[in-house]
Amino acid sequence: MxxxxxxxxxxxxxxxxxxxxxxxxxxxxxxxxxxQTLRIVDLEGNQAADTFFFRASDVTERYSAQDTIREQGxxxxxxxxxxxxxxxxxxxTITADTxxxxxxxxxxxxxxxxxVRYSLDKRFMHACRDTFLLQMALSGYHVTKRDLAHNINFFxxxxxxxxxxxxxxDGVSEPGKYxxxxxxxxxxxxxxxxxxxxxxxxxxxxxPIQVLIWN
Amino acid sequence: MWSLRxxxxxxxxxxxxxxxxxxSVLLYNADQPLDRLNVPDTLKALHTAKLTTGHILMSDMGHxxxxxxxxxxxxxxxxxxxxxxxxxxAKYGVHNYQQYRNDYYRSxxxxxxVELSKHGLGLRDIVANVNFFSKVIVDDDGRMVFDAEHCVKxxxxxxxxxxxxLLVLANCPHPMHRGxxxxxxxxxxxxxxxxxxxxxDFCRNFRPECARTLALTERLFI
Numbered sequence: 001m002x003x004x005x006x007x008x009x010x011x012x013x014x015x016x017x018x019x020x021x022x023x024x025x026x027x028x029x030x031x032x033x034x035x036q037t038l039r040i041v042d043l044e045g046n047q048a049a050d051t052f053f054f055r056a057s058d059v060t061e062r063y064s065a066q067d068t069i070r071e072q073g074x075x076x077x078x079x080x081x082x083x084x085x086x087x088x089x090x091x092x093t094i095t096a097d098t099x100x101x102x103x104x105x106x107x108x109x110x111x112x113x114x115x116v117r118y119s120l121d122k123r124f125m126h127a128c129r130d131t132f133l134l135q136m137a138l139s140g141y142h143v144t145k146r147d148l149a150h151n152i153n154f155f156x157x158x159x160x161x162x163x164x165x166x167x168x169x170d171g172v173s174e175p176g177k178y179x180x181x182x183x184x185x186x187x188x189x190x191x192x193x194x195x196x197x198x199x200x201x202x203x204x205x206x207x208p209i210q211v212l213i214w215n
Numbered sequence: 216m217w218s219l220r221x222x223x224x225x226x227x228x229x230x231x232x233x234x235x236x237x238x239s240v241l242l243y244n245a246d247q248p249l250d251r252l253n254v255p256d257t258l259k260a261l262h263t264a265k266l267t268t269g270h271i272l273m274s275d276m277g278h279x280x281x282x283x284x285x286x287x288x289x290x291x292x293x294x295x296x297x298x299x300x301x302x303x304x305a306k307y308g309v310h311n312y313q314q315y316r317n318d319y320y321r322s323x324x325x326x327x328x329v330e331l332s333k334h335g336l337g338l339r340d341i342v343a344n345v346n347f348f349s350k351v352i353v354d355d356d357g358r359m360v361f362d363a364e365h366c367v368k369x370x371x372x373x374x375x376x377x378x379x380x381l382l383v384l385a386n387c388p389h390p391m392h393r394g395x396x397x398x399x400x401x402x403x404x405x406x407x408x409x410x411x412x413x414x415x416d417f418c419r420n421f422r423p424e425c426a427r428t429l430a431l432t433e434r435l436f437i
Binding site for chain 2: 060070074113115165
């Protein structure tokens with residue numbers, strides 16, 4: 001595996017203007033203003049934080065994984081990565097990362113994709129895309145399934161081989177690891193704290209994450 | 216650019232009439248376009264970062280949109296996406312219609328918008344696309360490298376539709392193509408008869424995930 005680069009932040013949690021804990025299986029849909037910094041903390045380690053962004057002033061502009069990886073020429077997200085929109089404009093920039101690598105190829109788990117990946121009787125299991133849909137339905141932001149493209153999996157490790165293979169490796173995260181990003185525009189941040197129990201993306205033990213915002 | 220509603224169990228054959236072709240593709244369930252191509256669900260289910268024979272292009276609702284039943288190249292790109300008009304102009308310059316008439320350049324993004332609009336769809340419906348005939352290798356450090364020599368003249372790939380689909384095609388350069396000159400390459404599209412996948416169909420048996428997505432899709436036609 002390639003060398004991971006860790007970048008710590010000087011921001012102190014006591015100075016944050018907002019903080020909240022998101023339990024495993026729960027969602028969070030919250031505005032982050034231009035110039036504000038959002039930190040996501042993997043409190044207990046190896047927890048996938050499925051994260052998506054909309055531009056607040058026009059929700060048809062939204063995070064695009066393909067634009068993000070192509071524009072930086074690398075599939076992994078870390079410090080310096082500009083999180084690009086479907087109009088190929090930066091929405092946020094990652095400014096600190098003590099984990100070193102995050103995935104944006106794997107998308108979110110869904111009841112339907114669990115049926116395909118594991119077994120048709122997995123339909124009942126909780127999944128990130130159900131959390132996304134419920135958060136959108138409850139939000140008042142006028143976004144629906146139609147507005148949902150594929151997301152970032154913070155703290156998740158999905159390596160690609162030069163032969164074109166895709167692997168789901170054990171996470172590279174540990175308790176207290178965090179990733180921080182500064183908003184380049186007013187954005188809406190949609191998070192599902194992943195409830196997946198069928199693969200090691202949460203080490204088979206989904207745990208809480210924390211979100212903090214600094215002005 | 217082109218779009219067409221294609222019934223279930225037809226063969227869609229794309230043939231590169233020149234080397235260096237690229238066709239950016241989106242796929243929707245024609246009966247319910249909210250059920251649409253989902254690249255990550257496809258790649259996760261197949262444990263792949265490339266597309267070739269045996270693979271099934273899946274929707275976000277767990278359905279099989281189309282199976283890749285023939286492929287002379289062995290690698291088609293699901294990672295690179297497509298260019299917006301601003302990004303394309305920065306790369307190749309502005310070639311407007313006023314000056315260049317039918318040799319003007321239009322980005323894949325605008326091609327998608329025009330074709331989708333004909334079916335009552337739009338920007339909200341543009342999700343991650345697939346680029347047929349193109350190859351992007353990811354090295355051990357995660358860097359993406361475009362293979363400019365990949366697509367040879369005569370290369371072909373055939374999809375069997377597994378439901379009624381809306382197929383949207385943009386014949387535009389791959390977004391990672393290097394060089395100042397805009398490559399314009401012709402691609403032939405054929406729609407041919409096809410048989411439904413049998414129990415011993417290669418795609419159905421490629422992985423257990425393929426059998427399950429086909430089983431879920433068959434439920435749409437009970």
